[in-house]
Amino acid sequence: MTQIIQPGEIRPPAQEAPFVRSADRKQVFRRRADRLLQLAAGHPLEPFLMFMSSLAGAQQDALDAIPESSADLAMGLAEHRKRGEPVYPVTDTPLDPLWHQALHSILAAILDSSPEPTRKVIRGLQEMPADELDTLARNLLVGETAMADPAKAPLLAAALQVYRTHLATSLPLEEFGSIRSEQEHHPGNCPVCGSRPDVGIVHAAGPESGLRYLHCSMCESEWHLVRVKCSNCEATTGLSYLGLEGEDGSVKAESCTECNTYLKLLYREKNHELDPVADDLASLALDLLMAEENVLRNGSSLFFIPGEESSSAN
Ligand SMILES: [Zn+2]
Ligand SMILES: [Zn+2]
Missing domain, CATH: 3.90.1670.10 (FdhE-like domain)
Structure with a gap:
């Protein structure tokens, strides 16, 4: 089967890069x-x-x-x-x-x-x-x-x-290896537990280097989704990337004009220590910026219930 490289994908997934x-x-x-x-x-x-x-x-x-x-x-x-x-x-x-x-x-x-x-x-x-x-x-x-x-x-x-x-x-590793064929599964849900992602991570090491994975807000699993694709509506056009001014560009919001949502992406090539939950919480200013633009957050944050912390964050 011919592999079609998706727009923006740095290289096709290496053979050994796991789906989950x-x-x-x-x-x-x-x-x-x-x-x-x-x-x-x-x-x-x-x-x-x-x-x-x-x-x-x-x-x-x-x-x-x-x-x-x-x-x-x-x-x-x-x-x-x-x-x-x-x-x-x-x-x-x-x-x-x-x-x-x-x-x-x-x-x-x-x-x-x-x-x-x-x-x-x-x-x-x-x-x-x-x-x-x-x-x-x-x-x-x-x-x-x-x-x-x-x-x-x-x-x-x-x-x-x-x-x-x-x-x-606790799943046997070979089970993870076989969670590969569910390409038809909606990328907005974790293939292990069905929960929404909190953020996406672009990895910078190993076979996953350069690939984007979505991080499960509930079970910490990650699953592959090609870059420049909306994780909510799967649109591949009309996406834009916004970071905070003065920051190092390691956290950006991928926003989609089709469905008017955004997902934060963490770029490990900029910083290997980025953590999906920690860096999501610490970049709350980016969520506030997106809220000002009236773009809705796609995916959940279990630790930030909108309306509460935002008021204490001024
Ligand atoms: Zn999960
Ligand atoms: Zn979309």
Whole structure:
């Protein structure tokens, strides 16, 4: 079959570049915590980024406490794969008590270092019955962030991310290798869990170098999407790229005139340390700029519920 190079694609995907990349479960949240700390210094959102750093550290500890082998791999995996559906769909995978374990571990870890208003929220969640926690979790999992309490959402999302990352990284590697043929799957949804991406990453090392992957906001998996293609409506024309003046160009908004949405792209060739969640949060000014242009954000951010943090960010 002839490979057609998409406009803007630096080179066709190398044979060995995988369609889906799985997170490094030993490091993913620890690296994020370090990156957030680095970004926080002198940043207008310093206290928020510092808090997110301790939250990411607590996420790594919670993930480390879950045995790798405990994911139920028999859980309809082959069934879903056959139908070209996400492997662990967020919408119909039962919530496991493991997510409560992750939540309580995270809450206990950040309680002492949190400011008083956050401590109040933490104590409220610590006392909440499991079924109420599950209801809040389900709303977040299906993307009902509008219904979420902005004070509780980041804490719940942090625990769900740990649980979903645990599931995704417990998949046998050969399963990831075979998640390749679902080219018909909508690029706006994670092939592993069906969630929306938060940002795209243009890699700068290994077989993925020069390729764009979308990063899952929920399970930390990444999937390949050719460059210069809208991840929302798949348009390949009418795209433009906007960065913040005075910045190094490592974060840009890819905006689409067809559907009037944008997705942030992180360019690792400019900075190898860019992290999808940390650098998304630290570049909130770019979201505000896009909001001024009336372009809607495509994809979700679990840690930023619009309307709340934007007011504190002035
Ligand atoms: Zn996912
Ligand atoms: Zn579009």
